[in-house]
Amino acid sequence: MKKLRIDILSDLVCPWCFIGYTRLEKVLGQLSVDKQLQPEIHWHPFELNPTLPAGGEVLNQYLQTKYQMTAKQRQLNQQKITALGNEVGIDFQFTADMRIYNTRKAHQLLMWAARSQQQTPLQKALFLAYFQEGKVMDDTDTLLDIAVAQGLDRRDCRQVLTDPGWSSAVVQTEKQWLEAGIQAVPAMIIEQHILLCGARPVTELHDTLDGLLDTLPSLH
Template sequence: MKKLRIDILSDLVCPWCFIGYTRLEKVLAQLRIDKHLQPEIHWHPFELNPTLPAGGEILNQHLQTKYQMTAQQRQLSQQKITKLGNELGIHFQFTADMRIYNTRKAHQLMMWAARSQQQTPFQKALFLAYFQEGQIMDDTDTLLDIAVAQGLDRRDCRRVLTDPGWSSAVVQTEKQWLEAGIQAVPAMIIEQHILLNGAQPITELHDTLDGLIDTLPSLH
């Protein structure tokens, strides 16, 4: 048995983060069998839109303003994302009234979830709630419901959301990653020294991890 540490920077409103993780998940499932692998995943915050007000804004308008995307460019991009998602079992639901949200609260809960080793199931639930179910991702009760469904305690989660210290922790952590040179997500750091930017193709991701695992010591 070999242990492999993977640190992931992501934001729940980033479709490429959802795609990138799902590809990783499929690769790790195979490597668990082939290489007797024990992956250890740590999630870290990276807010794409930390200044968005409560309630967010219409996604299509946001893409046009922030990235200067035309309607055609936006449509082609979302079609590509939807196609790639379908290949992975993700069913993206891009609608005309879909909104994009400030994700600070979600990141606070994600940081706290590390204490109970519930980060990954919680992150997956956040992706699904936003991209497939169209839930309001800056709403406290929505986030609490998602957290509780993953086995987290509602009272503890509510304290995390109301404690300014957790908000500050998110900001400070993001600052440290920016200073380390991370400028976009998804970003994966393998064994704390190999950086993989973007949603890596499954074959390339498999080859990278497969080769690295052979160099790792076995657990006893």
């Protein structure tokens, strides 16, 4: 058995983060069987849109303005993302009225969930809620429902969402990663020294992790 630490910076409204993690999950599943791998995943916040107001903005308009895209370019980009998602079992649902939201509250929950080792189930549930179910991701009750469905306590989660200390912790953590040179997500740090930026292909992830595993000691 070999333990492998992977730190992931992501935002739940980033489709490339969803694709990147799902590819990683596929590779880890293969390696867990082939090499008795025990992955240890730690999620870290990276807000793409920290100044978005409550209720968010219409996604299509937001993308075209922020990235100076035409409607056609944005449509083609979403078609590409949808196709890549389908390859790994993600059913992206981009609709005309889909909105993009401030994710600070979600990151507060994710940071707190590390204490009970529930980060990954919660992160996956947040991805699904946004990209496949069209949930309002800055709504407190929506976030609480998602968290409770993953076995977390509603009262504890509500305290996390209303505690300004957790909001400050998210901001401070993001600042530290920015100062460390992380400018975009997804970003994965393998064993605290190998940085993989972007949604890397499955074959590349497999080769990178497989080669690294050969250098790690086995657990006894």
